[in-house]
Amino acid sequence: MRQTGFFITGTDTGIGKTWATLSLMRALRARGLCVLGMKPVATGGVWREGRWVNKDALALQAAASMAVPYEQVNPYVYEPPVSPHIAAAEAGRPVDIEYIVKIFKGLPAADHVLVEGVGGWAVPLDGRKRVADLALALDLPVILVVGLRLGCLNHALLTQAAMVSSGAEFAGWVANRIEPDFASAGQNIDTLTREFAAPPLAVLPCGGLEPPLVPWRVSCPGPG
Template identity: 50%
Template sequence: MLSERTPRWFVTGTDTGVGKTFISAALLHALATRHARVVGMKPVAAGLVLREGRMVSEDVLQLRAASTVQVPADLDNPVALPDPLSPHLAARRAQRPVQVAELVSAFEALCTHADAVLVEGAGGWRVPLNDSETLADLARALKAPVVMVVGMRLGCLNHALLTAEAVRADGLTLAGWVANVIDPDMACLDENIQTLQARLGAPLLGVVPWQPQPDAAAIQLALPQVAP
């Protein structure tokens, strides 16, 4: 049975390319002020690059850099797929089936090394893992409060409100959200943030301005809520 003793959060986004990894790294730095052993987990990484003679995910490298302990690679990134595609398509192409149960097992083992775990999804809330399961099913299996990264650009209001609705419909808590400015020229930025504050019904953990050279360690974010 899944242990619920280790605090955990699941980071999702309103879309792909909204800065989930960057915000996850910033949250790990924030969590490290309260917990000694903080670890980021990327259950499924699709899209690998060659680094020091090994094929790895750049997202995973960023999470490891922000974590306070090192763990076996098959725990913080149990599934690494070569092609930058939706996980179910990348898995199919690699002939490497992915199941929620396998990812939960890796999470359970990871918890023995950590005082707090931050799990980063891929893409948005309903991204498929296989023919029948999605990343939302993983978050539900982990019973993890959700942190939503909103990429602040035209169209984000609809994406954010629908994602929040889906998270709650799946029985999970929206523990907080981060406004990450990915369009430096977005019109009515403050008004859009105010609209989301009024409608999302969850704490705003921070507004992250657009940066040409992002530095996760320099970002100040509030800590997300824990499970009720």
């Protein structure tokens, strides 16, 4: 059975992709849906209980509707917090997109699987493939997380244009208030609403202790 869900990308590294993914997982579960999370490639790993793990991937694993082995949530994790193509080359373990697709298709049946990318849309996974290629291989609609700060308009517009030109399905965007004192947040949301011809799927507050349960404008069928 074909898995359904969304691929979550962002305008940059550290822009709140995990925060947004966790928030959407929480919102979907509140609707009674079975939801899984996946972060296929992660850098900045930590050594724990005899293996490398990533804190964002652990958070997605914990937020899921059912228990899934870590290796299925995050098949590629690297120690250094650098671009994945650099980390993969140093580790001698290149990212295999076909293997990730196989893991994705082998996940337990769920209403939605949310797959978080690494870095931004054009981040290299190796000498030829990028995050965009992974999203296209998974054949999921893409949600763009925009961190509200100076410069975000340029990054958001360029990323969305690249997504559309690649053939990906643009499912919408999320406004993430990563800088609580950013005075132009409202004007930036208005500008992107006009440019994308759609309001944000959600507006997320600055990160706290747990993912926010906020209204999401994602249309998803209920269970059954």
